[in-house]
Structures are given as structure tokens and as C-alpha cells.
């Protein structure tokens with residue numbers, strides 16, 4: 221079976237994690253934590269890095285920096301992971317959805333402009349499956365309306381927008397280092413920002429907002445979102461070869477495209493001229509040749525599984541989540557591109573450990589099934 225996701229880990233990762241165990245620096249302090257935060261911020265050209273326990277935690281921390289008032293609105297794509305919308309509702313804000321671009325699968329900038337109201341506080345751009353969102357027009361909208369621009373770069377380590385790294389484009393950005401991301405710490409995340417006050421708040425919030433004068437005195441409530449030195453050690457080892465990992469991802473994506481482009485029933489990932497995608501997940505979308513592409517996607521996944529190839533379906537839109545409907549959100553809203561992608565998209569094996577021989581096998585299986 222070719223797994224949908226397998227991280228490339230090596231001797232250096234083992235060595236650095238073992239160093240933590242040997243030295244006893246296993247909890248949430250230590251030199252690897254400091255180094256990982258500093259170097260990741262530097263890599264993305266941001267001033268501060270604050271490591272946390274997951275990408276979901278990073279989004280929570282980022283939204284908590286906004287100090288939303290009840291009814292404040294944050295615009296985000298419907299086509300994303302639940303963590304994005306949940307961070308907003310948790311802090312009393314109102315998530316306002318937009319559809320996505322059918323080629324890049326990132327949020328539709330024109331729709332963002334159309335949904336700005338006097339209550340809008342922020343826009344959360346999600347770089348989807350390794351392809352950057354179109355950030356310049358979002359920056360312009362944010363500046364014109366006094367909004368905070370949040371980047372969810374959990375899928376876009378090393379991706380570039382007009383030669384600037386994703387995660388260095390917004391006012392505050394969020395990363396995940398879960399095992400299936402391009403750089404992993406097993407579980408983990410980070411927020412980056414240039415703002416000193418937000419970085420200080422993030423450091424307090426991830427550590428239960430302990431008082432600085434008197435421990436166990438709390439002016440505010442935070443969370444335990446601390447990352448361990450062991451996780452950071454894994455991250456440092458990964459960061460040492462991030463360029464190699466990103467180049468490998470791009471090479472595997474190019475190999476997939478070369479082998480699948482003659483398959484006319486599939487829409488393959490694209491790359492805008494201003495983008496350098498990392499193709500975090502190599503997704504394919506079944507074209508709607510009449511009716512039933514959704515059923516065909518399920519069938520394709522089944523037949524690939526029978527041929528030893530694991531796949532995963534795409535995200536299901538936020539407006540189709542019962543958990544939000546029960547909160548009275550998104551009733552009757554429709555986002556046709558998101559709905560199409562959720563039903564007709566699936567991604568092929570894309571882990572950082574994926575080898576060319578496996579791409580050959582997967583592509584051969586896809587071509588055979590699609591014929």
C-alpha cells in the first residue's frame with residue numbers, strides 16, 4: 221500500500237531528539253525551542269516566532285490577539301479546515317464565508333471585498349494545498365478598511381508569493397507542524413508576527429497567562445499550548461533541509477502532472493505565474509462530464525485503494541458543518557466551487573517520503589482506472 225502521507229525523517233532527527241532525552245530538556249524550555257522559533261521566523265522574514273502545540277492552537281492564539289468584541293466579523297474561505305472557523309467562534313466573533321477560486325482553491329478576493337462591513341475586523345487567508353492566496357489585493361483591502369490580515373500557512377511552508385515566503389505576508393501568520401505537513405515536529409504549530417505586543421500576548425496565552433510578578437495570578441485566561449523541546453528538536457532537524465524537502469515536493473508534483481496530463485477527465489493542480497507552490501497535497505478534481513462526478517470520485521478512491529493506493533477526499537466546506545448549523549451559522553448559504561471541490565476532489569499520495577517509483581505506480585493506477 222502506498223500511504224497517502226509519510227514524513228521523511230532521518231538520522232539527524234533521531235540525533236537531536238535523543239539529545240533532548242539525554243540532557244533531560246524534554247519539556248517546554250530548551251535550546252531547540254529557542255532555535256526553532258528564531259530560525260522559523262527568520263526563514264519567513266518575520267520578527268517573532270511563538271511555538272505552540274498545534275496549528276489549531278496557532279489559529280486560536282492568532283485570533284485571541286485580535287481581542288474580538290461580540291459580533292465582530294472575520295472573513296475566511298468556506299473551503300478550509302474546521303480549525304480556522306472554530307478559532308473565530310471561540311473568541312466570540314462571527315465567521316463570514318467566501319467561496320474559492322476554482323484553479324488555486326484559495327479564497328476568492330472579489331468575494332472578500334463584497335463581504336466587508338463596518339463590523340469586519342480581519343481577513344483570514346488560507347494558502348491551500350501549498351498554493352499561495354493572492355495576497356496583494358487582500359493587503360490593499362485590509363489597509364483600506366483597517367483590517368488585520370491573518371495568514372493560515374499550515375500547508376504552505378516554503379511556498380512563495382511574488383518571491384516572498386508565505387507566512388511573512390500577513391500581520392500574523394499560523395503554521396502547523398503536524399506529521400503530514402511539509403516540515404513536521406510530530407504535533408506542533410507556530411505563530412509569526414512583527415508586532416511586539418502580539419508576540420508577548422501569544423507567549424502568555426500559550427502558557428495559561430501566568431502572571432509575571434506573582435505566579436498563579438491570572439489577569440486573563442489562556443491555554444496550555446506549549447511545544448516541547450523534543451518537538452522543536454525534530455523541527456530544527458527538518459528545518460536544516462527545508463530547501464531539499466520543498467524541491468522534492470515540487471519534483472514529485474511535476475512528475476505527477478507529466479504522467480496525468482493526458483487524462484482529460486481530471487483537473488490537475490495549477491500554479492499562477494506569481495506563485496511558487498509547494499504542492500503540499502497533490503489533489504485531482506474529477507471534471508463534471510454531465511452528472512455524477514461526486515459518485516465517480518468515491519468510486520475512483522475505492523478502485524485506487526484496491527490497487528494499493530491510498531487517497532483522501534478534499535475538505536468539506538464550513539457552511540456544510542452541522543456543528544455550525546446548530547450555532548445558527550451559515551443557514552442556506554451556498555458556495556458552489558467549495559461544494560464541487562468537496563465532492564469531486566481527492567488527493568493522491570503526497571508525503572515528503574514519497575519516491576518517484578511510487579509516483580509511477582500511482583499514476584499508472586489512476587490512468588488505468590480512468591480509462
Ligand SMILES: *Cc1c(COP(=O)(O)O)cnc(C)c1O
Nearest residue numbers: 274275276301303374375396398
Ligand atoms: C493542518 C491544518 C491546520 C491545523 O493544524 P493541526 O496542527 O493539525 O492542528 C490548520 N489549517 C490548515 C489549513 C491545515 O491544513
